[in-house]
Amino acid sequence: MATLLSRNSTASHAVLKVPFQLQSHTLRRVTGTTIPTTIKRGIHTKQRHINYHSPKPVIIQSDISQSFGLSFKRFNSYQSPDHHNNDNNNVPKFNAQGERIFTDDEAEHLLSKLKKIWSDSSLSEAEKQIRIDSVFDEFQMGGLVSPSTTMMINAILTDQSPDAEVAGQKMKNMHLFHDSLKKYHFQKELRARVSKSKTPPPVSKWSVSQDGASTENKGKSAKNESTENESSKKDNDTKSEEFNSSEPQKKSEENGKQEFDGIQNYVLLIVLSSLVFAYLSGGGVEEKVITFQEFQTQFLQKGFVEKLIVKDNSEVEVVLNERGKAQPGTSGNTTYSFSISSVLNFEEKLKKAQQEANMPEVMWIPVIYVQTVSIGKALFQLAPSLLLLSFLLWTTKKALSGGAGGMFGQKKKTFKKFNAEKNVKVNFADVAGCDEAKEEIMEFVKFLKNPAKYEKLGAKIPRGAILSGPPGTGKTLLAKATAGEAGVPFYSVSGSEFVEMFVGVGASRVRDLFKTARENAPSIVFVDEIDAIGKSRGKGKGMGGNDERENTLNQLLVEMDGFSTSDHVVVLAGTNRADVLDSALLRPGRFDRKIYISNPELEGRKDIFGVHLKKIRLAPSCDLDDLKGRLAALTPGMSGADIANVCNEAALTAARHNEE
Ligand SMILES: Nc1ncnc2c1ncn2[C@@H]1O[C@H](COP(=O)(O)OP(=O)(O)OP(=O)(O)O)[C@@H](O)[C@H]1O
Incomplete structure (x- = not known):
């Protein structure tokens, strides 16, 4: 027919x-x-x-x-x-x-x-x-x-x-x-x-075996192969009569079978490589942006669309069906998308397009609406808030943990690090003159050396002493020599170091200082320039009075009250202005000893010259006793610091003139 x-x-x-x-x-x-x-x-x-x-x-x-x-x-x-x-x-x-x-x-x-x-x-x-x-x-x-x-x-x-x-x-x-x-x-x-x-792979015809089984396997394998080839050939012959284009497929099947056995050991490697490659190359997905017209003519009208995904009401991803993916020019790794101005507008256009394509309503393309949350986008939006929050947290943490330390590049000052001397080498022999002061302060040394002697008798050793006097008269030197004589740790700090721009920092430092001293008792705490914090409170109120300074002073007072004589901590303080100190500091039980150190008299100057001339090299013709007497006579009104400076200048001058 x-x-x-x-x-x-x-x-x-x-x-x-x-x-x-x-x-x-x-x-x-x-x-x-x-x-x-x-x-x-x-x-x-x-x-x-x-x-x-x-x-x-x-x-x-x-x-x-x-x-x-x-x-x-x-x-x-x-x-x-x-x-x-x-x-x-x-x-x-x-x-x-x-x-x-x-x-x-x-x-x-x-x-x-x-x-x-x-x-x-x-x-x-x-x-x-x-x-x-x-x-x-x-x-x-x-x-x-x-x-x-x-x-x-x-x-x-x-x-x-x-x-x-x-x-x-x-x-x-x-x-x-x-x-x-x-x-x-x-x-x-x-x-x-x-x-x-x-299933376990068959024994390969070229596999090596220790026994004779390999030959048999080889024979079997070869036989099977030849049978398979024969049947395959026969099959091919039959099919070639009836199917015009069966040859390429048959070849493909045969090749595929051989390769499949051969490459199965490499499958894992390939899969892993692919995964790594896909990860590095963003999943190997190619994104193509198309217009709505292209979508309509190239995909919708040809029936290649499985569904549409509307993302964030602004972008539509076209999901192709199997036929669409198999089209030349398209690939499973390509995603097509187009932008939309509004969902309503898009729905209208899609409806119209489907009607134009004579698609019955039951066959209309399903549309899915999703809201995507991009981590990058979310982070970008939250970045300013996060930054601000982080900054606030950081500054708060810094202020709380170390006061101001670190906020503007300053490090927290710990007294142990900067002003702690555990083995003080200075002793009273290094402090010339001021014998009265030495006598008074010797009481502290004795107490620190043998506190039991005093405690046995129920005596309370004075908590502290204020060393006052003109600058350079050896107040700090004397305090340090006290620690050296007693053989106890010496913790010193300047009053001005307590004062910072941040509220609570000074008080915190005072706490730290005394805590450290107590932990290492017996010990001596020396507060130089105590007038920086110990000025009478109430002065300057209404003119921007320094509340932070007062807080620090209060903390100092509390600390001095807080430790008992059994703590074996002596507090010495130095000042040039004892007259401005707050009376609370000077009351008995706190700095109840006031030791005044004035500029040295003639004998004192002579002794001080003796101390400092020993440190420099004199001309062999010089008689030290004669020299220091004459120098002391020539330097009335000079402080210990001035005398130390005169001696140093003499050495510098000699060095300048290449003296030996
Ligand atoms: N009596 C002294 N014997 C030996 N050297 C002294 C004496 N007085 C002062 N000097 C020398 O002067 C230097 C400065 O002394 P010191 O720092 O103790 O003075 P100060 O009274 O604490 O001064 P300021 O009140 O300005 O703090 C000492 O390092 C020391 O070399």
Whole structure:
């Protein structure tokens, strides 16, 4: 019989050549009004032939399998269902090749099940496919070019149900059936490959064995291979007669099989490399921005869109279906997106576009709305607040932990680090003159050396002494010599060091100083320039009085009250202005000894010259006693510091004149 219908179509990735041979009762329906137009409009069909009573079998030839590198089951010839099957309707029927054959009722039953799933809008695409897979399993559905598929196509084309009478519905059912079946077999093939890869690999023909088994294996392997090759060859020969383009696929299968065995050891490496590469290259996803018109003409109208994802109401991502992804020029790694000005506007345009494409409402593209939270974007938005918060936390922490230390590059001043001397080398011999002062302060030395002697008698040693007098008279030197004589640690700090711009810092330092002294008792604390903090309180109020200074003084008073005589800490303080000190400081129980050190008299100056002239090199002709007497006579009113300076200047002058 002559060809009933033959038509070339250009738009298809899966080229099908479909000569149909239909049963006579089917052909009667096919030759009616519906079928030819339906066939003409079918996609995926490049060339179709419907042979009326053709002696040749029905052949559907597909290169879909090549597209996926899969081998779908084929059949060689269509034979009558009655040929090898019994008449029991409940028993599935198979042809001579073991392929499933449907009766008309079975095909219609399967179709009705499929239609029910396709039209269930409550299911996602993935859920639909899972249900379809189980239905196909139940019916033992054959491959894309099996008799069962032919019968299903026939059933779709000759569907007499009312819903199939809608214009274009049969064509859509064809598409849906084709897609579903393709996915079903694709999954099946993948599962088969995975299970195959899990089985232990056969002994390689070139594997080395210690015993003779290798030869046998080799022989077996070779035999199997030759058998396989033979059967493969035979199969090829048979197929080459009937399938015009089966050769490339067969080669691909053979090559794939060999390579699969050969490269399975490298799969893990490749997967890992791919993952690393994908990670480094941003997942290998290429993003393409398109216009709405491009989306409409290149994707929507061609039926390549599975769904649309509207992100943040501003961008639409186009998710392609399998056919769309398989199109030349597109790839699974490419995402297409376009921008929208407003969701309403977009919905209107999409609706219009789908109507223009004559898509029935049930087939309209599903649209999903998502709100994406970009970490980078969120961080960018929060950055100013975070920065401000961090700065506040940092400054607060600094102020609390070390006072002002660190905030403007200052480090926390610890008395241990800067003004702590545990082995003081200075003693009273280094302090010349001021014998009265030495006598008075000697009492502290004795107490610190042997406190038990005083405590036994119930005597309370004075807590502290204020050394006052003109600058450079040796107050600090005397305090240090006291520690040296007593052999106790000496902690000294200047009053001005307590005063900082931050509230609470001075008081905190006083606490630290006394804490350290107590921990290392017996010890001597020396506060130089105590007038910096110990001025009478209340003066200067109303003119920006220094509350911080008063806080520091209060803390000093508290600390001096706080330790008992058993703490064995003596507090000495130096000042040039004893008259301005707060009376609270000077009361008994605090600085109850006031030791005045004036500029040295003649004898005192003579002794001081004696101390400092010893440190410099004198001319051999000089008599030290004579010299220091004469110098003392020449320097009335000079302080100890002045005398030390005179001696030093003399040494410098001698050095300048290259004296030896
Ligand atoms: N009596 C002294 N014997 C030996 N050297 C002294 C004497 N008095 C002062 N000097 C010398 O003068 C230097 C300064 O002395 P010191 O710092 O003790 O004076 P001060 O009274 O504490 O001064 P200020 O009141 O300015 O703090 C000492 O390092 C020391 O070399």
